[in-house]
Amino acid sequence: MKSSRRHFSLHPDRRYVTLPATLLVLSMAGVACSEDTSVIPSGDLAVSDVDSDARDDAASSDSAAEDILDTTGGDDDAAPDAAEDAALPIEHPALVGTVPATFTVRPGVEIATAFDVTPGAPITLYDAQGERIVTYLADEFGQVHFAYVPREYGVYDLKQAVSGELVKDGSTLPPGDGYVLRDDSAMPEGPALASAPFRVLATTEHPDVALYDGQDLQGIPFGILGVPADVDVNDGFNYITMRDGVKLGAMVRFPDPALWGDGPYPTVVEYSGYGPSDPGSPDPGSRIATLLGYATVGVNMRGTGCSGGVFDIFSPAQHADGYDIIEVVSRQPWVAHGKVGMVGLSYPGISELYVAYLNPPGLAAITPLSVLYDPWVVLRPGGIYNDGFTRQWLAQRDAEAASGGQSWTDGRIALGDTICDEHQTLRNQNLAFEEVFKALEFYPPQAEARSIWRLVSEIKAAVYLTGGFQDEQTGPQFADMLGHFDAAAVRRFILYNGRHVDGYSPLVLTRWWEFLELYVARRVPRLPEWMRTIGAEEFSKSFDSTGLTFEPDRYADFADDDYEGVRAAYEAEPDVRVLFESGGVPENPGAPLHRFEASFDAWPPSVAATRTLHLGPDGTLVDAAPAEASSASYRHDPEAGADTFFGPKGYETTARMWDIDWRPFAADAAATFTTAALPDDLILAGPGYLRLFLSSEVDDVHVQVTLTELRPDGQEVLVTTGWHRVGHRQINTEPSAGNYVHYTWTQEDFALLAPGEVIDTRVPIPSIAHVFRKGSQLRVSVSTPGRNHGTWEFTNPAYGGEPPVHTIAFGGDTPSALVLSTVPVSSITGGVIPASLPVCPGLRGQPCRQTTAL
Numbered sequence: 085m086k087s088s089r090r091h092f093s094l095h096p097d098r099r100y101v102t103l104p105a106t107l108l109v110l111s112m113a114g115v116a117c118s119e120d121t122s123v124i125p126s127g128d129l130a131v132s133d134v135d136s137d138a139r140d141d142a143a144s145s146d147s148a149a150e151d152i153l154d155t156t157g158g159d160d161d162a163a164p165d166a167a168e169d170a171a172l173p174i175e176h177p178a179l180v181g182t183v184p185a186t187f188t189v190r191p192g193v194e195i196a197t198a199f200d201v202t203p204g205a206p207i208t209l210y211d212a213q214g215e216r217i218v219t220y221l222a223d224e225f226g227q228v229h230f231a232y233v234p235r236e237y238g239v240y241d242l243k244q245a246v247s248g249e250l251v252k253d254g255s256t257l258p259p260g261d262g263y264v265l266r267d268d269s270a271m272p273e274g275p276a277l278a279s280a281p282f283r284v285l286a287t288t289e290h291p292d293v294a295l296y297d298g299q300d301l302q303g304i305p306f307g308i309l310g311v312p313a314d315v316d317v318n319d320g321f322n323y324i325t326m327r328d329g330v331k332l333g334a335m336v337r338f339p340d341p342a343l344w345g346d347g348p349y350p351t352v353v354e355y356s357g358y359g360p361s362d363p364g365s366p367d368p369g370s371r372i373a374t375l376l377g378y379a380t381v382g383v384n385m386r387g388t389g390c391s392g393g394v395f396d397i398f399s400p401a402q403h404a405d406g407y408d409i410i411e412v413v414s415r416q417p418w419v420a421h422g423k424v425g426m427v428g429l430s431y432p433g434i435s436e437l438y439v440a441y442l443n444p445p446g447l448a449a450i451t452p453l454s455v456l457y458d459p460w461v462v463l464r465p466g467g468i469y470n471d472g473f474t475r476q477w478l479a480q481r482d483a484e485a486a487s488g489g490q491s492w493t494d495g496r497i498a499l500g501d502t503i504c505d506e507h508q509t510l511r512n513q514n515l516a517f518e519e520v521f522k523a524l525e526f527y528p529p530q531a532e533a534r535s536i537w538r539l540v541s542e543i544k545a546a547v548y549l550t551g552g553f554q555d556e557q558t559g560p561q562f563a564d565m566l567g568h569f570d571a572a573a574v575r576r577f578i579l580y581n582g583r584h585v586d587g588y589s590p591l592v593l594t595r596w597w598e599f600l601e602l603y604v605a606r607r608v609p610r611l612p613e614w615m616r617t618i619g620a621e622e623f624s625k626s627f628d629s630t631g632l633t634f635e636p637d638r639y640a641d642f643a644d645d646d647y648e649g650v651r652a653a654y655e656a657e658p659d660v661r662v663l664f665e666s667g668g669v670p671e672n673p674g675a676p677l678h679r680f681e682a683s684f685d686a687w688p689p690s691v692a693a694t695r696t697l698h699l700g701p702d703g704t705l706v707d708a709a710p711a712e713a714s715s716a717s718y719r720h721d722p723e724a725g726a727d728t729f730f731g732p733k734g735y736e737t738t739a740r741m742w743d744i745d746w747r748p749f750a751a752d753a754a755a756t757f758t759t760a761a762l763p764d765d766l767i768l769a770g771p772g773y774l775r776l777f778l779s780s781e782v783d784d785v786h787v788q789v790t791l792t793e794l795r796p797d798g799q800e801v802l803v804t805t806g807w808h809r810v811g812h813r814q815i816n817t818e819p820s821a822g823n824y825v826h827y828t829w830t831q832e833d834f835a836l837l838a839p840g841e842v843i844d845t846r847v848p849i850p851s852i853a854h855v856f857r858k859g860s861q862l863r864v865s866v867s868t869p870g871r872n873h874g875t876w877e878f879t880n881p882a883y884g885g886e887p888p889v890h891t892i893a894f895g896g897d898t899p900s901a902l903v904l905s906t907v908p909v910s911s912i913t914g915g916v917i918p919a920s921l922p923v924c925p926g927l928r929g930q931p932c933r934q935t936t937a938l
Contacts, residue, residue, distance in 0.1 A: 177214025212262025414446025668922025
C-alpha cells in the first residue's frame, strides 16, 4: 500500500537545517567528511570548515548528508515512519537564494572565526531562525572573529573604538546549532555567499578522546644551572591542538635526570597569557617545580605568545582549552600516575580555577596563589573604577596579545616557526580589553560565567590556595570565596598579612611543595638537603632578605613508604592556617617571616563572633549605641583618587622594605572614630562592614572605609580598607552570609541619591586577620577613596566647583556602627600572642606612620 505522504530528497543545490530527530544523522555526515573529527562533538548539526587541515573535505559534507538521509530510494511503497515524518529537512532561512561560501569557518567554544574572506567584506552572523545577529567587517587578512554579539543588530568595524560598546550592551555568542555566516556584499547584483550551518560549542562539550590520545609532546631537561649546553631549548617547544583546531604553544621541561631519574615524573601545568611557553624563560611556578623534581608544561593562552586563536580575558574558550590541555598532558608516557597538577601565582593561578571547575579527568590538584574573587570586583572595587593597577594590567595584556607583542616570539619566527608567524595575523581581531572593562560601569549578566566565586563550588580536585589580606594587585576579596569550595577532594588555605608575591615565599612555599608531593607525586614529602641549601640562597635573594629557607620536613617520623599514613595525618589537619605579623620579626624587619599562627576549620572561622562598635560623638567608637542622634561631616577630596601610599621610588615589587609616603587626609576630608585604649587583646579574623546612615549634597557618592591600629608607641598601622559606591543598594544575598556584604552591582539595582536624603548603607570590609594588643586603639576613617592603597587608584566623581560635603548620622534612630569578626586568644596556636609589638615599619603590605593628631 502506498503512503499518502511524500518522501523528501535533499535538493543538490540547497543546504538545510533539520528537526531534532535528524541531528544524529547530520552529525554523522559531518564526522564522515572531516579529517579533524576532534572538533565535531556528537551533537553537531553540521560542520563548516572547522580547521585549516579539513577545509576542503568539510565543503563536501552537504552532499554526504544527502546520501545518508535519502535512504528510501524513492520507494513509494515503503511503510511510513513516524520519526522520519517528524524530521523532514527544512531549508535554513539564511540560505535561501545563496551559494556556498568560498571562505571557511572555524566554530569553537562560544566563538566562531571566518578565514579567507574578502578583506573589508561585511560578514553577517545569522541564527537558526534566519535572523541577523551582527555584522563585522573583515580585516585586511580576510578574517572575522565572532565572540560578542550586541543586544540589537549592528555593523561593527573592530578597527574603530567599539570594544566597550559591544561588550557592555551585548553578550557572548551563545552555544547552539544552526548558525550561518554570510557575505552579502555581492547583493543585489549577485547572490550572497553563505557557509553551511554550524554549531557553536559550550564548555561542557568535549571532543572524542582520540584528540587527546594522538598528541605526543617532547621535552628537554632543566637542572639547577638551567638547560645543558648541548641541548637546544627549542626542542622542548610544542603545539597542542584544541577541540576547535586552534594550536597552543607549550614548553615542556623535565627535571634533571641526574637528580630525579628518567621518569615518569610528577607533572604540573602552568597556563596563562604571560610567557609560560617561552623556551628561554620559565615562569616562577614552573622553574621551582622543575627544580623540585617535577616535569612542567607551560602553555600560552590562545591569542598570546605563539598560540593561535583570539585573546579574550578569562573567556569560556580559555576555560575549555585548559580542559583540553590537561587531558593531552596527562596522557603523556612521561607523566607519573596519569594525572597532573597545576601551578601559578596571579594570572596563572587564576587560570587554574577557571580550568578546575570543568573537572578534566586528568587533573589531580591545583595550587592557585594570589588570585581574584571576581574580575569585575577587582576592576571596580565597591563599584568604583580602579584606575591604577587593574587598568594598567589590562592595557599591558592588550599590548602583549598584539602581533609581536611578546618579543620572544620573534625568536621563534626567526628560527622558522611558520605556525607562530601565521598565528600573529589573527591578533588584530582582539578586542581592546582596557576599553571593554572601563565601559562596564555595572555588572553585566554575562560576567557571571567568569565570576570565580560562582564556579569554584564545582571543583573536585584537591585545592591548595594562599593569599595576602593586603595583596596590592589582586586584592583581599579572594578570601570571600573560601567557603564555596564544597566539592573539593581536599582544601588547604593559608592566609597572611602580606603582598602579591608572597605565595612563592618560604612563608608558604614549603606547604605548597608538600601538597604537590601528596596529591600529584603521591609520595612522602622528603626535601633533599641540597635543595634546602639552594633554597636558602635563592629565597633570600628573591625577597631581598637573609636567612630564608624551607621549613623542616613535618613527617620525618613516618617511614618513607608510609604514603597512606602521611596523607591521613595531613588530611586530619584543619583546612585553614592563618599566619600573623609577617614582616614583623624584629631581627629581620620586612622579611616574609611570621611571628605566630592559628588554625581553623573554615574561613571565616566557626569560632568567630561578631563585635559591634557604634559611631559616637566627638569621634568616639563605643560598645553601646548612643541614645541621642548626632552627625559628623567630611568634604570630598578631589586629589585622593590618584594618590597612593608609595614614596618617590614607587612600586618595588620584591623590595623587602617599601618606600612609603602614606599621607593622611586633611582634618576636614575624613570622618574618624576611635576606640579608647583596648582593655584586652582583640583579634580580628574574618570580614566586616561599616553600617552608615549617610547623606550628601550630591547624588553620586564614593566612600572609603579604612581600619587602622593606633599603637601605644605612637605608630599608626594600616590594617585594611573597603570601598563602596553608595548608589548600589541591593545586597546579593547568595554570597552575603554572616558579616559578608556583597552587592548585585547591576544597573537595575542602582539608584542615585537625592541630595539631602539619608540612606542606610553598608560598606564591605574585606576579610582580615590582625591582632590589636591591649593598650592599642582601633580607628575607622570614612573618606573619599584613595591615599590608603599602594597600586589601586580610583576614578571618583568630578563634581566641579567647591567640593561637596557628605554627612554621617549616628546615634538614636540612625545607629551607624562598625561590625567586625573576632576570635578568642585561645584560638592562637599555643594560646599566646607575643607581648612585644611587631617592628614598625616592617609588616608586609601594612604601612605605618606617626599617629595622626585629630
